[in-house]
Amino acid sequence: MRHPHRPPEAVLRRTHMLLLLLSLLSLLLLLAACGRGSGDGQANDSEGAADSTAVAEPDEPDRDDESDGDDKEEAAVPVEVVALQTGPIESVLRATSTLEAETRVRVIAEASRRLVELLVEEGDTVKRGQLLARLQDAEQLSALAKARTLFEQAEREWERQELLKEKGLTTDREYNDALASLEQRRIDVADADREFSYTRVQATIAGTVTQRFVRLGDQVNPGSELFEIIDFTSLVARIYVPEQALGKLQAQQTARIYAPAVRSEPFAARVDRVAPIVDARTGTIKVTVDIGGQPGLRPGLYVDVELVTAREEAAVLVPKRALLYENARTFVFRIRDGRARRVEVRPVMxxxxxxxxxxxxxxxDSIVVAGQATLKDDALVEVVTRDGEPDS
Incomplete structure (x- = not known):
């Protein structure tokens, strides 16, 4: 009978060693678990301490709560206001211009002659037909005298032919020749008289001599400019206004002329006429303003022009210094019950x-005229005077 096989002694030793290592490993794992539990306990203790500190904090004064309480008290904004009133107001179109004279002429020579006499100077006031200068006229005087003599002879011959015709002592041919000769001599006198008149330089309008272009002894020719005459009572200002104002323009409208070089007060004027067309290139309408003869005003003077297109005598007026502008809209702040209300303004004049x-x-209505730039709608306000004191 055979006995069971026994493991060798070396195998038994290895088995014992393996069991020992497993026991040590288990012990280490147990110790690690115990250490982790101890750390968690310490963390929990720290958190508890922090919680206890947080709970204790409300015992100190709450400064944030105090500041919140201050913010809840709305501060009044100081403003200056005016009460709206009625008054006159005008709708005005403004432009600039240079004064012109509607009646203005250049006196020219009508014959080729030498200037032998000057009878007026620049600045002289003349009447229509007044003699201004004289050109050399000896030849014209001689021709005129000759023409008149021949005319008188022809006139006597025609009268003689009339007497003979009544008596039947002349022929129709002789009578007609005498009549034709008389008419021709009359024309010759007219021609000679006209040539003589060219030697007499006369004013064609009444006005003021503003320029003299010749000197004594000058040789002038037909078309040469001798004098300029301006009628100062015909002064006008021509202005050009946008076509959008066409419906506001009409003749006889009131106008004002400002000439700073003359005086600070305006000169009275009126619209004489409005052009019947619009300039397609500029989109403007020409308006002629009649000024007339007023002391101090002269052609060429720079002026500012105002056209009064509408006027109201008792309109509710809002001061411009109260206006605020936002996105092409206009606003003001009106005070009601101690608060500023933003109100839109739609200006018509x-x-x-x-x-x-x-x-x-x-x-x-109380309207804010100072301090409105930082106001918000429905803001609490305090009305003060211009000196900054509360308005009692």
């Missing part, structure tokens, strides 16, 4: 200092 709104405003 405007002058230097005020606008007349279309609607929405009444006499007595």
């Amino acid at each position: 405007s002058d230097v200092g005020s606008v007349r709104p279309l609607d929405g405003f009444a006499v007595g």
Whole structure:
């Protein structure tokens, strides 16, 4: 009978070693687990301490709560206001121009002669037909005298032929020849008289001599300019206004002329005529403003022109210094119950200092005129005087 096989002794030793290593490994794992638990406990203790600190903080004064309380108290914005009133206002078109004379002529020579006499100077006032200068005239005087003598002879011959015809002592041919000769001599006298008149330079209009272009002794020729005469009572200003204003323009409208070189006060004027067409190139309309003869005004003077296109005597007026502009719209702040309300303004008339709104405003409304730049709608305000003191 055979006995069971026994493991060798070396195998048993290896098995014991393996079991020992497994025991040590288990012990290490157990120790590591215990260490982790101890660390978690310490962290929990720290968190608890922090929690206890956080709970204790409310015992200190809450500064943020105090500042929040201050913000809830709205501060009043100081503003200056005016109460709306009624007054006159005009709608005005403004332009610039240079004064011109509608009646203005250049006196020219009508014959080739030498200037032998000057009778007027620049600045002299002349009447129509007044003699201004004289050209050499000896030849013309001689020709005129000769023509008149021949005319008188022809006249006597015709009268003689009439007497003879009544008595039947002349023929029709002789009578007709005498009549024709008389008419021809009359024409010769007229021609000679006209040539003589060319030696007499006369004013063609009444006005003021503004320029003299010749000197004594000059030889002048037909067409040579001798004098310029201007009628100062015919002064006008021609201005050009945008075509959008066409419906506002008409003859006899009131106008004002400002000539700073003469005086600060305006000169009265009126619209004389409005051009019947619009300049397609510039989109403007020519308006002629009649000024007439007023002391100090002269042709060539630079002036500012105002055309009054509309006027109201008792309109509710909003000061321009109260206006705010935003995206092509206009606003003001109106005070109601201690608060500023933003209100839109739709101007229909405007002058230097005020606008007349279309609607929405009444006499007595309080409108902010200083301090409105930083205002917001419905802001609490404090009305102060211009000196910064509260308005009592």
